[in-house]
Structure formats: C-alpha cells, structure tokens
Amino acid sequence: MESNCSRVSADEEGVIPMLLLAVLSAHRTELRLAEPDGNEGLSYVSGYISNSLNGAEERAGAIGDFLDREDCKPEGVAVARPAEGEGIPESALRALTATDRLLMATPAEAMAASVTADYLAEDAEDRRRVVIYTDGELDCAVIPAGGGLPGACPIAMADPVYDSPAQLDFLCWVSQIVGRPTVGGILNGEGMELMYAYMRDVIGYHEPAWMARSVRKMGVAAAVDACIRSTERDCRLAAVTAKLLASLLRTEAVNTALRASADGGAVLGGSMVRTAGAVSGSEWPGMGGENGKPPQELLPYLPVLASRGCTRMDGLGRMAERGLIA
Numbered sequence: 332m333e334s335n336c337s338r339v340s341a342d343e344e345g346v347i348p349m350l351l352l353a354v355l356s357a358h359r360t361e362l363r364l365a366e367p368d369g370n371e372g373l374s375y376v377s378g379y380i381s382n383s384l385n386g387a388e389e390r391a392g393a394i395g396d397f398l399d400r401e402d403c404k405p406e407g408v409a410v411a412r413p414a415e416g417e418g419i420p421e422s423a424l425r426a427l428t429a430t431d432r433l434l435m436a437t438p439a440e441a442m443a444a445s446v447t448a449d450y451l452a453e454d455a456e457d458r459r460r461v462v463i464y465t466d467g468e469l470d471c472a473v474i475p476a477g478g479g480l481p482g483a484c485p486i487a488m489a490d491p492v493y494d495s496p497a498q499l500d501f502l503c504w505v506s507q508i509v510g511r512p513t514v515g516g517i518l519n520g521e522g523m524e525l526m527y528a529y530m531r532d533v534i535g536y537h538e539p540a541w542m543a544r545s546v547r548k549m550g551v552a553a554a555v556d557a558c559i560r561s562t563e564r565d566c567r568l569a570a571v572t573a574k575l576l577a578s579l580l581r582t583e584a585v586n587t588a589l590r591a592s593a594d595g596g597a598v599l600g601g602s603m604v605r606t607a608g609a610v611s612g613s614e615w616p617g618m619g620g621e622n623g624k625p626p627q628e629l630l631p632y633l634p635v636l637a638s639r640g641c642t643r644m645d646g647l648g649r650m651a652e653r654g655l656i657a
Contacts, residue, residue, distance in 0.1 A: 348406035349376070350651055351428060353394060354643045355412040355419065356438060357467030357520065358602070360384045361644055362397050364405070367656055373648045377401055387419045394419075395427055407432035407655035411441035411647045413468045434654045438601075438643050439464040439472035443481035445646030446598050447474055449638055458595030461587050462637070465580075466601040467552075469515040473591055480653070484591060487515025491579075492586050498578060504529055514583055518576075523603065524551045526579075527572045536568040556606040570610055577607035577615055584634035593632070600637035608636060 350373065354361040360381045368374035379397045384390050398404070408428045412419070412435070425431055436444075443462040460474040461484060471484040491514055493502050505512045505525055516522060527546070530536050538546075541564065545554040551572075558569040584597035608615065 348656070349403060350655055351394075351398070351403075351405040351408045352644060352647050352651060353408065353410045353412075354438075354441070354647060355390055355410065356643075357413070358382060359466075360390050360393055362394065363644060363648075364401060364403060365648060365651070367652075373652060387423075391419050391423060391427055398428065404429050406430065407434070407651065409434040409436070409647050409651040409655060411436045411438050411643045413438060413470060432655055434651060436647060436650055437470050437472065437483055438466065438468075439470035440481045440483060441643040441646035441650065442600050442637065442641060443472040443474050443598075443646065444649045445641040445643070446600075446637055447478045447481065448645075448649055449641050458631075459591070459593045460595035461584075461591050461593045461597045463580075463584055463587060463597055463599050463604075463634075464601045464643075465518050465603040467520045469518045471587060473593065474595070476595075480650075484587070486583075486587050486590070487513060489514045489587075489590070491517060491583070493579075493582060495578070495582075497575070498582065501526070501529055501575065501579075504533055517579060518583060518603065520550070520552050523555070523572070523576060526575050527551045527555065527568070530571050530575065531568055534571070536571055538568050539566055542566045542569065552603065552606070556602070556609070559606065559609050573606050573610040576603060577611045580604060580607050581615060581634060585632050588632040588634070596632050597634040598637050598641075599634050600641060604636065 348366070350365045352363040352365055362379040364376040365373040366376055379393065381393060384393055405428055408424060408430055410424060410433070421433060421435065425433060439462050442464045446462055457476045459476045462472045462474065462481070464470045469487050471486045472481040473484045474481050491502055491512060493499050502512065505517065508525065531538050542554065542558060545557065549557065555569045555572050558564065558566045559573050580599060584599055588597045
C-alpha cells in the first residue's frame with residue numbers, strides 16, 4: 332500500500348515531507364499530519380483528537396496507532412506539552428516516530444507563536460509581550476519586541492503578589508492549608524479546587540447536591556465551567572469561584588507583565604481563562620482600578636484575551652514551518 336506520507340510535488344521534483352504535530356495537555360491530545368502547502372505554510376492532511384487519554388503511556392499509544400493507521404513515518408515532529416507533569420520523554424518520542432527531527436515547545440510558547448501572527452501581523456508597535464496560558468497547568472512565554480521567536484518565562488514558582496482584601500484573605504487561607512503557595516500552584520487545576528473549597532467552606536456559599544455530584548464526576552474546573560455556561564441551572568458557589576479566578580488571573584497578568592518588562596502587556600489564553608471570562612463583564616481583563624478606570628501608568632501593561640483564532644496547534648504549526656521545513 333502506498334504510504335500517505337509520500338506525496339509527489341506538482342513539478343514531480345521530489346517527495347513532499349510530512350510532519351506530525353502533537354498538542355499534549357492534561358485534558359486533550361490533539362494530533363495532526365501536515366505538509367507544506369507551497370505558500371510558506373502547512374496544510375493539514377488528517378487528524379485525531381481525544382479528551383479522555385491519561386498519562387504518557389496512553390498518549391504514546393495513541394500516537395503510535397495514529398501513525399500506523401495513516402501508514403506514516405513523518406519527516407519531522409513538533410510537540411507542544413507542559414514542561415512539568417506527565418509528558419512523553421523526548422527519547423520515547425524519537426523512537427515512537429522514527430525521526431530525530433524533533434521540535435519541542437511549551438503550551439505557552441506555541442500559543443505565543445499564534446498570538447504573534449494574529450496580534451502583531453498588523454501591529455507596528457515594537458513591544459515586548461507575555462502570553463499566559465493555563466489549562467490544568469500554568470505556563471508563560473515571552474514574545475520579544477518585534478514579534479520574534481517566543482521563549483519560556485518561568486513564572487510558576489513566583490510568589491503571588493496580591494493587594495485586594497478578598498485576594499489577601501484567600502492567600503492567607505491557602506498558606507494555612509498547603510503552606511507557601513506559588514503562582515503556578517494557584518492558577519492550575521488544584522488551585523481552582525482550593526478556590527472552590529474556600530468559597531464553600533470559609534465564605535459559606537451553599538453547594539447544591541447536584542453541583543456536588545457534578546464536582547465528583549467531572550472535577551472542580553470542569554464542573555464550574557459547565558455550570559456557569561448552563562442555561563438551566565444556576566449556582567452562586569460556581570459563579571463566585573469563577574469570579575475569584577478572574578480576579579487572580581488579571582492581577583497575575585499585570586504582575587507578570589511588570590516583572591518581564593513587557594510594555595506590550597499580557598495575552599491570556601486557556602480553559603481557565605475562558606471560565607473566568609464567562610462570568611466577567613466587558614471590563615475584564617482590559618480595565619479596572621478606581622472608578623472602573625485603570626491607573627494611567629499601568630495602561631500599557633493591562634492584559635487582553637487571546638482571540639479564538641489563537642491556538643496551540645496553530646502556533647505549533649508556525650513553529651514547525653520555521654524549525655522543521657528547510
């Protein structure tokens with residue numbers, strides 16, 4: 332059988348290389364086979380998506396099955412995965428895909444590459460930006476001035492810097508429960524469980540029986556997101572949890588932009604950002620401060636949301652164009 336990875340170019344000068352793009356996260360495994368489209372871009376040939384795979388072994392098996400089904404040995408592989416947590420080792424990826432041409436990126440780096448193309452394509456301002464991506468785990472990248480190749484920004488171990496009474500009370504409670512917290516320990520799946528418990532057990536918001544069942548079945552992050560998007564049921568506990576998340580995300584976005592001297596501000600993306608945005612008004616995350624107006628000196632640092640067109644897969648493809656296509 333002819334391999335799906337061997338495609339003759341229009342001028343029949345040779346074989347078009349096929350690339351494997353893989354986005355691996357706590358909640359999603361997304362695979363794409365892609366080939367150069369002749370216009371300095373990539374064209375997707377086939378794909379696979381799963382939201383139910385857990386652990387490196389299951390994801391490695393899915394990659395192997397996908398390549399077997401497509402009868403493909405890719406010329407190069409680009410992978411976006413968290414730097415920490417469950418991930419397929421690079422050595423295993425090389426053996427699994429039978430190639431040494433491997434490009435690795437963090438989720439935020441991949442998102443930043445997509446943001447660069449989306450936000451900066453028509454933006455003449457030469458500014459440094461940070462991209463904060465949180466989908467189960469917190470990740471951050473820096474887009475250099477002029478929109479060059481993004482680089483990792485290790486904020487997960489940074490100390491939280493909060494100022495509002497509600498934020499400080501939550502931080503003090505977290506310190507008593509888990510010890511010294513970090514930004515990465517708060518703005519992730521486990522941190523959202525703490526926000527939910529704080530609002531339920533300390534502040535005293537009622538947890539309906541149906542919401543408790545949803546939390547047991549789906550986990551806090553998914554249950555809260557499903558609840559605030561539901562048109563059939565309301566839960567004040569879920570809403571205030573998401574609003575606390577929104578407050579913390581906005582504060583950390585400004586703090587991170589200031590730490591990184593990113594006068595272009597921060598761009599936020601990921602599932603937790605979408606949850607926060609669902610309960611926030613039009614003022615979030617670009618406005619705030621006294622009387623609804625941000626301090627003038629902080630205007631360049633205020634965060635914005637990544638557009639729907641900015642995805643990790645899109646950014647990974649753009650990075651593969653640079654790093655894997657000669």
